[in-house]
Amino acid sequence: MADALRQFKSEIFQGLANPTRIAIVELLRDGEQSAGKLIEKLGIEQANASQHLAVLRAKQIVVSRKVGNQVYYSIRDHALIEVLDILRRYFYAQLSSTVNMLRKAAREEPKPRTGTPR
Amino acid sequence: MADALRQFKSEIFQGLANPTRIAIVELLRDGEQSAGKLIEKLGIEQANASQHLAVLRAKQIVVSRKVGNQVYYSIRDHALIEVLDILRRYFYAQLSSTVNMLRKAAREEPKPRTGTPR
C-alpha cells in the first residue's frame, strides 16, 4: 500500500513538473476557466495547451466540464493549491538564504573579479 | 519573477516525480540517514541510489554532510514533508471518491459483463 501511495504521489508531482502546467493550475486558482481563456492567457499554441490539459486530466489534477461549445476546467481538489502555497513560501525562504550566502561570500572575498583579468 | 517562481516549483516537483526519490524523502522524514542506510532500506543498486540523491541535491531538496567515510543526508526544509502529508490526505480522499464512483457504477449496470460475449 505504501508503494501505491508513493506511486500516486510521484504521478501528481510528475503532473506538476512543468512550468506551463503550473501556470495553468495557478490560473485555475480562483475558479474555473474555459480552455480558450487559458490558452489566451498562457500565450502558447492551442494544441500544446490542450496536451498539457490532457496530462492534468490524466493525473486527476483538474476536471473538465463541457458547456456547449466550450470546455471549462477547474482544479479537482483545493489541497493542490495548498501545496503550491507552501512551495511559494519555501521559494522565498530559499531565496533569502541564498542571498545571505552570496552576501557572506562577497564579504569574505574582497576582490570580486569582474571582467577578465589577463 | 512569477516566471522564476513557476520554474522553481516545477523543478521541485520534478525532483519528487519519482517513487524512489519519494521513498528517500520519506526515509529522511525522521532525521538524517547515511547514504549506506538509505541504500540498504531502499534495496536498490548503489549507483542508482546515488544518482537519485544527486537529483535531490541538485534540486536543493536534501542537503548532505560528510563525516569521515560516510555522507549523511537530510531534508533541507520541513515544508516538503508538509507537502507529502497533504498529498497523503489527498490520496485517501481521491481513493474513497473513486471507490464510491465504482460502487455507483456497479449499482447502475446490472450485468457487469465479465468474459467475452459473442
Add this chain to the structure above:
DNA sequence: CCAGTATATTCGAATAATCGCATGTTTATC
C-alpha cells in the same frame, strides 16, 4: 603506500516528455 569501504560519476541503451504541425471531433449557425 596498499587494500578496503563508502560514495559519486560516466557511459550507453531504453523509455518517456515536449513541441509544432496536421488532422479529427463536436457543437453552433446559417
Add this chain to the structure above:
DNA sequence: GATAAACATGCGATTATTCGAATATACTGG
C-alpha cells in the same frame, strides 16, 4: 448539409529521465 469555432488527438523530431554496468574518488586502517 456546409461552414466555422472550440477543443482534442496523432505523428515525428528533439531532448530529458532512468537504469545497470563500469570506473573514479575520498577516506580509513594497517
